[in-house]
Amino acid sequence: MSSEARRQGGFTLVEMIVAIVIIGVGLAGVLVAFNTTTRGSGDGLVRRQLLGIAEGLMEEVLSRPYAAVAGGGSANCERSAFNDLDDYNGYATTGRICSIDGSEIGNLAGYSVSISVQAASLAGVAQAKRIVITASAGAETLSLSGWRTGYAAP
Template sequence: MFIVIVGAAIAGVLPVFIQATASSVDPMIRRQALAVAESVMSEVMLMPFTFCDPDDDNAETASSGAGCATTAESLGAEGGENRYGTPQFDNVNDYNGFSMSGINDITNTAVTGLTNYNVSVAVAAAALGSITAGSGDALRITVTVTGPGNTSIVLDGYRSRHAPNSP
C-alpha cells in the first residue's frame, strides 16, 4: 500500500520537476540577450554627439550644422564608416540602422555562444523634457536584441547635446 501511495505521489510531482528543468534555460537566454543589449547601448551612448562629424575641423566649436567646415552630422554613417574597420563609427548618429547577425566584438571577432542572437540599432530625434524633437538636441537610441526561442529585448536610451557639443 505504501509503495502505491508513494508511486502515485511521485507520478504527480515528476511533471513539475520536468517543466522546471526545461524552463530553467529560458532565463539564461534572456540574461544573455540583456547583456548584449546593454553592451551595445553603452557603446553607442559613449560616442560623441556633435553637430559636425568628429573628423571636421569645427567639430568642437560648431553650434549648429551650418558651422561645420566640411561634414555636418546626420542620421546614419557617412563616408563609408562602419563599426569594425576604418573609418570607424565616431558619432552617436552613425549607429542608426546598424545591425548584426551573430554577435561580434568591436574587432569583428565572433563571440562564442552568441551566434543565434541578432542586434539592431535605431537612432532618432526625440523630445526630452524642454528639448523639442525638432531641435535635434536629443536622440532616442533603441537597441533590439533577438535570440533563441523568440526572445526579444528592447532597450531605449536618450542622449542630449550640451552647449555647444557633447564629446
C-alpha cells in the same frame, strides 16, 4: 495450553501492492513537477544575456560624441570605425553578436541585434537623439531605449 490461534505479524501481498502503487503515483507527481521546473530553467538565462548585450551596446553608443565626425561607418559586423552616434543608426546583425573589432562571439550564436538612432525632441531640448537597441534570440526580444543630448561646453 491455549488453543487460540496466534496471529502472525507482517504484510499481505495485497497491502504490498497497494503501497507500491501509492508510492509510485506520488513519485510520478514529484517527477512531473521537477521536469516542468527544469524545462523552463534556462529561460531566465536568455533574458539576462539579451539584457547584457543591449546594455553593453548602449554604453558603447553613449560613449561616442553627439556631433557628427567625418569618417566613421563600417562594413559587416565591425564597429571600431564608428566615431559618432549617427554611425550606429541602422547597425544590425542576424544570428550573431560581434565584439567592437568585428570578431564573432561564439557563445552568442543565434542572437541578433539592431540599433536605431533618431533625432527627437526631449522635454524641449532641440538637440536630442533617441537610441533604441533591440536584441533578440528565438522568440524572445528585448528593447532598451536611451537618450543623448547635444550641449555646448561652457
